[in-house]
Each structure stands twice: as C-alpha cells, then as structure tokens.
Amino acid sequence: MSTDHSRCADEELVRILRGGDLTAFDVLYDRYDRRLFGYVRRLIKDPCAAEDLFQEIFVTVLRDRTYEPDRGRFAAWLFMVARNRCLAELRQRRTREGLAEEVRARWQPKAPPSPERAVGDASRVQAAMSALPDGQRQLILLKQIGELTYREIATLLGVAEGTIKSRLHAATVAFRRLLSEGSPET
Amino acid sequence: MNPEGQGPTRRDLLAHSPDRGDGAAASRGLSCSACDALMIDHAYGETGDDDRVAVARHLATCSTCALAFCRLKADLDGVLEATVMAPPGALRRRIRAEVAKSFGPRWTTRLLDLWRRPVPAYGVVFASLIPVMIWVAATFRPATEAVSVEVSRDSRPPALIDYDSMVPLLPEDLPI
Numbered sequence: 001m002s003t004d005h006s007r008c009a010d011e012e013l014v015r016i017l018r019g020g021d022l023t024a025f026d027v028l029y030d031r032y033d034r035r036l037f038g039y040v041r042r043l044i045k046d047p048c049a050a051e052d053l054f055q056e057i058f059v060t061v062l063r064d065r066t067y068e069p070d071r072g073r074f075a076a077w078l079f080m081v082a083r084n085r086c087l088a089e090l091r092q093r094r095t096r097e098g099l100a101e102e103v104r105a106r107w108q109p110k111a112p113p114s115p116e117r118a119v120g121d122a123s124r125v126q127a128a129m130s131a132l133p134d135g136q137r138q139l140i141l142l143k144q145i146g147e148l149t150y151r152e153i154a155t156l157l158g159v160a161e162g163t164i165k166s167r168l169h170a171a172t173v174a175f176r177r178l179l180s181e182g183s184p185e186t
Numbered sequence: 187m188n189p190e191g192q193g194p195t196r197r198d199l200l201a202h203s204p205d206r207g208d209g210a211a212a213s214r215g216l217s218c219s220a221c222d223a224l225m226i227d228h229a230y231g232e233t234g235d236d237d238r239v240a241v242a243r244h245l246a247t248c249s250t251c252a253l254a255f256c257r258l259k260a261d262l263d264g265v266l267e268a269t270v271m272a273p274p275g276a277l278r279r280r281i282r283a284e285v286a287k288s289f290g291p292r293w294t295t296r297l298l299d300l301w302r303r304p305v306p307a308y309g310v311v312f313a314s315l316i317p318v319m320i321w322v323a324a325t326f327r328p329a330t331e332a333v334s335v336e337v338s339r340d341s342r343p344p345a346l347i348d349y350d351s352m353v354p355l356l357p358e359d360l361p362i
C-alpha cells in the first residue's frame with residue numbers, strides 16, 4: 001500500500017506501524033535518524049558502539065508496546081530510552097576502561113582556535129559542548145536535539161519543572177560563555 | 187530570577203524598569219532586563235502566550251535585544267547543526283528488517299491489499315463470465331460422463347473379462 005504518511009503525527013505513525021504498515025517506519029526513521037544518531041554519537045564516542053546502540057534504541061522503542069501513543073509524545077519516549085541506554089553504556093564502559101583515558105583526553109592540550117574560524121563553527125560548538133559538565137550537556141542536548149519540553153525533561157529526570165528551567169538557563173549561559181571564550185583547555 | 191530559580195515572575199517582567207534598555211521599549215510593556223530574563227525561554231519555545239507576544243513585540247522595537255536574541259538563537263541552532271549526523275545507510279536496512287519481524291503485514295492485511303488492488307476492465311468482464319461458465323459446465327458434465335462409462339464397458343472384449351494370468355488353469359482348460 002503506498003499511503004502517504006508524511007503529514008501524520010509521530011504518535012499516529014506508531015499506531016499505523018503497529019497495524020503492520022512499514023511505510024510508517026520509513027517516515028518515523030526519516031524524521032529522527034539524524035537527530036538520534038547525532039545524539040548517540042555525541043555521548044558515545046566509539047562509532048561502532050554508537051551504531052549498535054542507535055539500532056538497539058530504535059528497535060526497542062518501536063517494538064515496545066508499553067508506550068501508548070495517547071499518553072505521551074513519541075519524541076519524549078524515544079529520547080528517554082536513548083538517554084537511559086547511552087548512560088548505561090557509558091557506565092559499563094567507564095567500569096571496563098576506567099576513567100584514565102577520558103581524563104587524559106579531556107585535559108590533553110589542544111591547538112588554539114584559529115582566528116579565521118567563524119562564529120557558530122561546528123568544531124567550536126562541539127568543543128564548548130564537550131567542556132560542559134555532563135548534566136548540563138545532557139540538558140541542552142535533550143532540549144535542542146530531542147526537542148523535549150521543560151515538563152518532559154522534568155518527568156524524565158524526576159525533578160520539578162522549575163528546577164529544569166533554572167538548570168537549563170544555567171547550562172545555556174555556561175555553554176555560551178565557553179563558546180565565546182573558548183574551552184578551558186585553550 | 188527568584189531564589190527558587192523559577193525565573194522572573196510576571197509582575198517583575200511587566201515592571202517598567204529599563205535599567206539598561208531604552209525607554210521606548212519599556213513604554214511598550216516590557217523592559218530590556220525583563221526581555222533578557224525571558225530570552226532563553228523564548229528561544230526554547232517555552233514562553234506562555236502572553237509572554238511570547240510581549241517578547242516578540244519588544245524584539246520588534248528594540249534593536250539591542252533583537253541582536254542579543256539573534257546571537258542566542260544562532261548559538262543554540264549551532265548545537266543542532268554541530269550534533270545532527272546521518273547514520274550509515276546499512277543501519278536503516280538492518281533496523282527495518284528487525285522492525286518488520288515484529289510489525290510486518292499480517293496475512294489479513296495482505297489479503298485486504300490484494301482485494302483493494304485496482305482491477306482492469308477485462309478483469310470485470312472475465313469475472314462476470316465465471317457464473318456462465320460454471321452453468322455450462324454443470325449442465326453438460328453428467329451426460330458426457332454416463333456416455334463415457336457406457337462406451338468404456340462396451341469396448342472391453344468379452345474374452346478378457348475376469349481373466350487373470352496368475353490363476354492356474356483347470357484341467358479342462360489345458361491344451362490338448
């Protein structure tokens with residue numbers, strides 16, 4: 001069946017997919033593949049592990065019947081699963097490999113930024129994001145990449161909405177300061 | 187921002203206290219400092235209806251805040267641009283195959299799809315002829331079967347009826 005689902009809401013697409021129409025999967029995948037993969041890659045540096053995790057998250061989210069489209073946004077569910085899986089993976093890796101490598105990578109001196117780099121340059125943004133504490137980076141990623149609302153992030157993290165708002169404000173200010181000054185290593 | 191970190195209250199925001207902005211903007215209902223306090227929420231799309239209108243109105247009239255807001259948006263958009271990344275094409279195929287195992291079309295859906303498939307005009311004509319063909323077959327088949335049975339029985343040579351080569355010959359049947 002060649003039905004055009006491109007205008008359907010995510011939640012409707014999940015229902016259609018559960019009815020057996022795989023074209024709904026194609027639309028959902030096209031909507032989220034770059035954002036979700038970017039999110040996972042930002043947290044999991046190993047490309048192969050990130051690919052496996054991306055696949056696992058997508059399949060888990062779509063197969064899991066405990067998600068009810070009537071009760072919450074698909075994006076929030078997707079990024080909640082993604083965050084939890086990435087954190088679990090990071091915990092495992094840290095236990096396995098120890099913190100030494102990460103600490104060394106973080107404090108390794110980097111070349112000073114070249115003056116011709118434009119404002120908003122991807123590498124500068126990435127450097128600023130990397131220099132943020134984990135919690136602040138997570139908040140900005142969930143907001144900007146996951147497009148979650150304050151309320152959805154609050155539910156996900158189990159804290160008050162106002163707390164998320166103030167933390168996200170602080171994270172945004174810190175990120176912009178790092179962006180304008182350069183990361184602490186430079 | 188209040189001590190609880192909940193951001194400025196609505197009364198704070200609407201107070202005319204242009205401590206660093208221009209008076210013209212303040213006279214339109216929102217001071218520059220109030221606008222600044224709401225700017226991050228506005229960039230994240232988290233302002234309520236009233237605040238959204240107030241900030242938009244202020245940004246339309248205050249070049250200082252408009253420039254600050256553009257910079258903020260550019261920085262935040264930079265996060266999106268620097269983060270999104272296309273996964274390898276092979277991943278899509280793998281994931282689709284996995285999902286298809288759980289949600290592939292059921293036989294009822296496939297049958298329904300077959301039913302809904304467009305039928306060409308000659309198909310309709312052919313379908314309308316099916317009852318006629320069945321009627322013809324039903325009308326002529328019994329007569330032809332009876333005739334054929336009759337013919338087959340009559341065509342057997344009498345000498346060969348009940349003949350069995352394995353049965354030993356009786357004395358009277360032995361050749362002389």
Ligand SMILES: [Zn+2]
Binds near residue numbers: 207217218219249252
């Ligand atoms: Zn202003």
